[in-house]
Amino acid sequence: MRVRGDRGVDVRDLSPASQYVQAVAATGARIRAASRWLNAVSVEADAAQRAAIADLPFVAGTRPVARTRRAAHDPPWTAESPTSAAFGVAETQLALLGVPALRECGLTGAGVVIGVQDSGFSLQHAAFAGLHVLAARDFVQGDDVVADEPGDGEGQDRHGTMVLSLLAGDDGDLYSGAAPGVSVILAKTERIDEEEPYEEDLYVEGLEWIEGMGADLFTASLGYFSGTSTRNTTARPRSCRRRRWWRSPTASSCSPPTATRGPSRAR
Known part of the structure; x- marks a missing residue:
């Protein structure tokens, strides 16, 4: 970043x-x-x-x-949450993160650029009316449409929209994200109707693109419920x-290929 x-x-x-x-x-x-x-x-x-x-x-x-493979689990949650004039229904979750104390100090997301990578983003909700989107890219279909479009699975942009709202949503006294006023760079890199290894390719492309666009921070709330070790x-x-x-250990240079084989990549 x-x-x-x-x-x-x-x-x-x-x-x-x-x-x-x-x-x-x-x-x-x-x-x-x-x-x-x-x-x-x-x-x-x-x-x-x-x-x-x-x-x-x-x-x-x-x-x-x-x-990779991750076991499915249902996190505990309550159907009803307390509300406040400052944070709306997000009062409890923001309090867990210490956000109210930051707001009292005058700290918001203003002046910060965050890259968000997920399955897609629908920006039609009132909570995103003032959102500053610096750039958006769909690495799944190779265009700049990060909302649902033909060829996407049903509800493709739902998860990314919810994640983005946790960060940057702002709907007056009804709801507040953790960092209102933040500027965002959006990358759509995941499909919801299949889980295939090529999604790792898209993840890498999206992350490097976000970094190249000048983000200060990056977030991706992604996991996989099935797969093969x-x-x-x-x-x-x-x-x-x-x-x-x-x-290639020298692939970033402009020199022609040589007969010397580099060491195996390990990480």
Whole structure:
């Protein structure tokens, strides 16, 4: 995220070298996403294409795009919440975070830029009437529409809208988010009608885009209720088995590929 002051630019701000990306694409693999921070690309490739990518002299290694599993649970909640003139029905949740004390000190979201990444956002509610949206991008369908649109699952933008309201909603004495007055950058990176490994690609693209747009902070309230452990490749869906990251330790430079293979990527 953005550092207030003059941070400058370093190698992590540079994209993987275009000639490396082109060489990977020349194997017939389909490039899904490229990452500056990981110095890598994500691709769809069959067995022969994966072997060809692994043999490229600048590729440090390949691995499946990660996937995880989280058990479903129902958090406790009460149907009725106390209200106040300052925070409306959000009184209890904001008190748990210590927000009322911050408001008494005159602190709000004014002057802060926060990136929000989720399944989509509907901005038609009155609580978003004064919301300052600096930029919005749909990485699922490749456009700038972050609300529901043809091709989305039913209710696609519902979760992101609720998360955004917790942060930036402001509906007078009926409801208040934690940081009214904040400016936001919105990234739609998740589908709700399927859970596939390519969503990790979209997450990486969205996060790097938000950082590049100058956000001070970033939030993503995302989790997955089903999936396949990366330890068991035999149970991995075909779409997951075909995806691989490649990484070059010098992919951010403009030098041509060399015959030296870099160390395997580990994290």
